[in-house]
Amino acid sequence: MNGKEKNIKCLLIQIREDEETLREEFDEFVRFSGIPAENWKVINLFETGRFSKEVLEGVDVLWYGGSSHEDKLNKYHKEAVFDAGEILRYATDKKLPVFASCYGFELAVEAFGGHLTVDTRNTQELNVDIKLTPEGERDVLFEGFPKEFEGISWHKYRADEKRLPKGMSVLASAETCPVEIFKMENSKTYGFQFHPELDAPDVKARLTRYIDIYPEQKDALQQILDALHDAPKANELLRLFVERIVQ
Numbered sequence: 135m136n137g138k139e140k141n142i143k144c145l146l147i148q149i150r151e152d153e154e155t156l157r158e159e160f161d162e163f164v165r166f167s168g169i170p171a172e173n174w175k176v177i178n179l180f181e182t183g184r185f186s187k188e189v190l191e192g193v194d195v196l197w198y199g200g201s202s203h204e205d206k207l208n209k210y211h212k213e214a215v216f217d218a219g220e221i222l223r224y225a226t227d228k229k230l231p232v233f234a235s236c237y238g239f240e241l242a243v244e245a246f247g248g249h250l251t252v253d254t255r256n257t258q259e260l261n262v263d264i265k266l267t268p269e270g271e272r273d274v275l276f277e278g279f280p281k282e283f284e285g286i287s288w289h290k291y292r293a294d295e296k297r298l299p300k301g302m303s304v305l306a307s308a309e310t311c312p313v314e315i316f317k318m319e320n321s322k323t324y325g326f327q328f329h330p331e332l333d334a335p336d337v338k339a340r341l342t343r344y345i346d347i348y349p350e351q352k353d354a355l356q357q358i359l360d361a362l363h364d365a366p367k368a369n370e371l372l373r374l375f376v377e378r379i380v381q
Contacts, residue, residue, distance in 0.1 A: 138381050139167070144174045145193045147218055149201035149237050151180050155340060159199050162331040166372040167197075179207060179214040186217065187224045195231040195380045196222070198238020200329055202344075204291070219245030225323070231380045232323040233372070239316075239325035240291050246299035246318065250291040255310045260337060260362050262287040262328060264314050270305030273317065274378050275324065275371070283367040285314070285328035286337060292327060322379050330371040334364045 146163055150156045156178065164171045175193075177185060180203075190196065198218070201207060208215055222245050225232050234242045240250055265282045287308075295304070295312040305324075306315035316325045338359055345355050 136377075136381070139169045139376055140173075142169050142173060142194045142376065142380060143192055144169055144195050144197060145189060146174055146176045146197045146199060147238065148176055148178045148199045149180065149204070149207060150178065150199070151203055152343075154343070155202070158336055158340065159331070162333070162336060163197055163199070163372065166331055166369050167376050168373055169376065179211055179218055182214050184213055184217055185221075187221050190221060190225060190230065193230070195233065195376070196225045198222070198232070198234040198241065199331070200236030200238070200289075204237055204240070215241065222323070226318055226321045229320075229322055231375070232321075233375050234323070234325040235331055236287075236289055236327065236329050239327045240289070240293075242316075242318075242323070242325045243293045243299065243302075246302060248299040248302065249294040249297040251294045252290060253292045253311070254290050260286050260288055260358055261365060262308050262311070262314075264306050264308050264328065264368075266306045266315075267304055269303050270315060273305055275317075275374055276305070277378070279370075279374070280367060284365040285326075285330065285368040286332045286334070286362075286365050287311070287314075287328035288337075289327060324375065324379070326371070328368065330368045333366075333369060334362050337362055 148156055219241055222242055261284050264285050270276055292311050293313040301319040302316050304313050305317055308314050311327055314327045341355055341359055345352050
């Protein structure tokens with residue numbers, strides 16, 4: 135970091151219901167981006183009413199987090215989801231940097247006219263091997279970055295690689311998920327199907343709570359927890375995004 139991150143203003147779109155996970159996720163974005171907490175404002179789609187592009191006034195970078203309850207969100211908070219897609223498209227057109235993680239990735243795929251498909255294979259493990267495509271290797275975000283690295287992933291939807299939006303370039307893929315990272319052409323908009331902002335301690339705390347919520351899945355979740363480990367290269371992507379795309 136060169137100190138300029140102290141002046142970067144952020145908007146984080148969160149898609150969470152419980153306060154503990156909201157707080158953890160916010161801290162993760164702050165910690166791995168290097169941007170001070172006081173520089174962030176937050177909109178939670180589960181709590182907000184309608185909002186418009188005016189929320190981007192004074193904002194230097196737009197971030198989207200993940201969600202554990204996207205089906206409920208899409209059913210009961212359709213207007214908020216629509217507005218989140220609208221400002222994502224607007225920010226992309228204006229070349230405002232956008233970093234969309236997991237649910238944010240899925241929201242972007244649909245907002246730009248692509249399609250999602252249900253794929254429960256990707257809810258069976260957390261650590262996933264990700265490989266840059268040739269286009270990803272050439273992208274400025276990944277200059278000097280390993281061609282293969284691990285990420286922490288947990289999702290039941292993925293982008294349908296046969297029906298991607300026009301102008302969406304695939305920068306990385308995995309064996310069970312053909313589109314792990316995308317970039318929209320002529321923009322600063324990147325999407326990550328995995329969670330670059332997550333590390334193992336935070337995942338363990340979160341999934342331990344889920345064990346209490348979903349006792350019928352206790353054994354399966356415990357097996358996943360036992361195999362979980364950090365993915366530090368993926369965590370570096372937030373800092374690199376700030377240094378190479380935002381500044």
